[in-house]
Amino acid sequence: MHLSRTGFLNRLRLIAVALGVAIIAVAQPAEAGRYASIVIDAENGSVLHAANPDTRSYPASLTKVMTLFLLFDELDSGRIRLDSKFTTSAHAAAQSPSKLGLEPGEKISVESLILALVTKSANDAAVVAAEGVGGTETRFAHMMTQKAHALGMRNTVYRNASGLPDTGQVSTVRDQATLARALIRSHPGYYKYFSTRQFVYDGQPINTHNRLMLRYQGADGIKTGYIHASGFNLISSAKRGDKRIIGVVFGGSTASSRDNHMGQLLDKGFAKLRRGGGVEMAAAETETEGNDDLPDLDDLEAAAQAAKAPAKAPAKAVAKAKPAPAKKVVLRAPARAADDDDDDDDAVGDADPSGWAIQVGAFSEYRPAHKAASDAAKKLGGLVSKASIDIDKAGKGAKALYRARISGFTEDQARAACKRLGKAGKSCKTVNPNA
Known part of the structure; x- marks a missing residue:
């Protein structure tokens, strides 16, 4: 046959x-x-x-x-x-x-x-x-x-x-x-x-x-x-x-x-x-x-x-021998308006999509952004044991903006971190890698 x-x-x-x-x-x-x-x-x-x-x-x-x-x-x-x-x-x-x-x-x-x-x-x-x-x-x-x-x-x-x-x-x-x-x-x-x-x-x-x-x-x-x-x-x-x-x-x-x-x-x-x-x-x-x-x-x-x-x-x-399936992550091209200074989509092609971050300010220069993130990390103590300072730059020249971020959190950790900083009177917002 x-x-x-x-x-x-x-x-x-x-x-x-x-x-x-x-x-x-x-x-x-x-x-x-x-x-x-x-x-x-x-x-x-x-x-x-x-x-x-x-x-x-x-x-x-x-x-x-x-x-x-x-x-x-x-x-x-x-x-x-x-x-x-x-x-x-x-x-x-x-x-x-x-x-x-x-x-x-x-x-x-x-x-x-x-x-x-x-x-x-x-x-x-x-x-x-x-x-x-x-x-x-x-x-x-x-x-x-x-x-x-x-x-x-x-x-x-x-x-x-x-x-x-x-x-x-x-x-x-x-x-x-x-x-x-x-x-x-x-x-x-x-x-x-x-x-x-x-x-x-x-x-x-x-x-x-x-x-x-x-x-x-x-x-x-x-x-x-x-x-x-x-x-x-x-x-x-x-x-x-x-x-x-x-x-x-x-x-x-x-x-x-x-x-x-x-x-x-x-x-x-x-x-x-x-x-x-x-x-x-x-x-x-x-x-x-x-x-x-x-x-x-x-x-x-x-x-x-x-x-x-x-x-x-x-x-x-x-x-x-079958591994557990990878976490489902929606890939999409970054969409942002010309005047958008808020969150960019996290990297595709290399970065960990499960890594949440927090943002504690945006500055016109790198040094104050890094200081703000460092100060926030000190206040958070053990919550940042596996996180790292990540200064995200947007734009160039006089229009450059440095976002003071700490990355490497789970969602719960990011929300807990902002809650703690908020109680201390500090500005903080979570950054969703898939938003």
């Missing part, structure tokens, strides 16, 4: 249900929140850990690693220099946050673009870089895909330079590990930019989004990413002694749980290299926060073994 392709796939799905085995169409992106991870030895590329390594999903702002790779290629070729200036187009300026706030016609150096990409993950900077090298972002995306395939990234297609949502832009954790390894080997001198903790642009200090790098022993890069369709993604690289490993995670439910999980994976990778035998868990050098929303590492390995076993293998092991 002849079956159409659709009929054949439907029959396979019915068989899979009966056997308790999940079938994934590898030619399509994974479902929202799909978990995947890999850890490799940077020296020889050998795989130290893998879970769903070839399942396609959306790379989000990990895309910018390839954008930077091509930019580094141009620098090495001598076609551009770090002090070369690119001009911001209207298309680049119109990108959604996270962004520097570049205006049409504004010129920016290549080095500033690099720093903006590795720290703030600025989408406008990504497009400026793309247009400066490729003429148009579309042509540059084609160059990115060509480079990916030349590097052996068989399951990767790029459609833009930033990682902002595009259903045609897909990759895998294996491909992203391949990319990170190639970048470190091909551009060791420029890789150092990924360890940048802060840089100053137009008078505004900009801190890195890569918080795991700040606290994991030996970590020196490389990139975070988020869109709702992918969950929280991360490429990390760490070096201890003469050993370097690279880890990639797709599909974290929150930024912090993703970071903690990556810490576990890196520990496990170093343990395998050190002992030369089976992978064992080392003491995690991460925060003590729980990691219940990502699958247990031992369960993932059990699921992988079950998938390779005969059909009679119990379905329980596979089911146990």
Whole structure:
């Protein structure tokens, strides 16, 4: 009996249900929140850990690693220099946050673009870089895909330079590990930019989004990413002694749980290299926060073994490995009037959508804004133990406005913080990341 392709796939799905085995169409992106991870030895590329390594999903702002790779290629070729200036187009300026706030016609150096990409993950900077090298972002995306395939990234297609949502832009954790390894080997001198903790642009200090790098022993890069369709993604690289490993995670439910999980994976990778035998868990050098929303590492390995076993293998092991779905977040383009000095939508493409903030004032200069936020943080005491001062700049020149904010709260914490400041006679309003 002849079956159409659709009929054949439907029959396979019915068989899979009966056997308790999940079938994934590898030619399509994974479902929202799909978990995947890999850890490799940077020296020889050998795989130290893998879970769903070839399942396609959306790379989000990990895309910018390839954008930077091509930019580094141009620098090495001598076609551009770090002090070369690119001009911001209207298309680049119109990108959604996270962004520097570049205006049409504004010129920016290549080095500033690099720093903006590795720290703030600025989408406008990504497009400026793309247009400066490729003429148009579309042509540059084609160059990115060509480079990916030349590097052996068989399951990767790029459609833009930033990682902002595009259903045609897909990759895998294996491909992203391949990319990170190639970048470190091909551009060791420029890789150092990924360890940048802060840089100053137009008078505004900009801190890195890569918080795991700040606290994991030996970590020196490389990139975070988020869109709702992918969950929280991360490429990390760490070096201890003469050993370097690279880890990639797709599909974290929150930024912090993703970071903690990556810490576990890196520990496990170093343990395998050190002992030369089976992978064992080392003491995690991460925060003590729980990691219940990502699958247990031992369960993932059990699921992988079950998938390779005969059909009679119990379905329980596979089911146990499914991560909790990512929190639902509505993505939308920022909408604000020309005179709107209130809240911008939080970043897409990199930032944690669950991170509420409070605003304690808006000022015409950076220093008084930072002082106001610092004073508020002191009054809040323990309520800001995991929050951080975040001065948000809007506008340029004489029209610039610095919003004194403290970010990193849950909604309840943000409301409690404003309540406490209100009782002290201080101005405060909550900033909803999804409003």
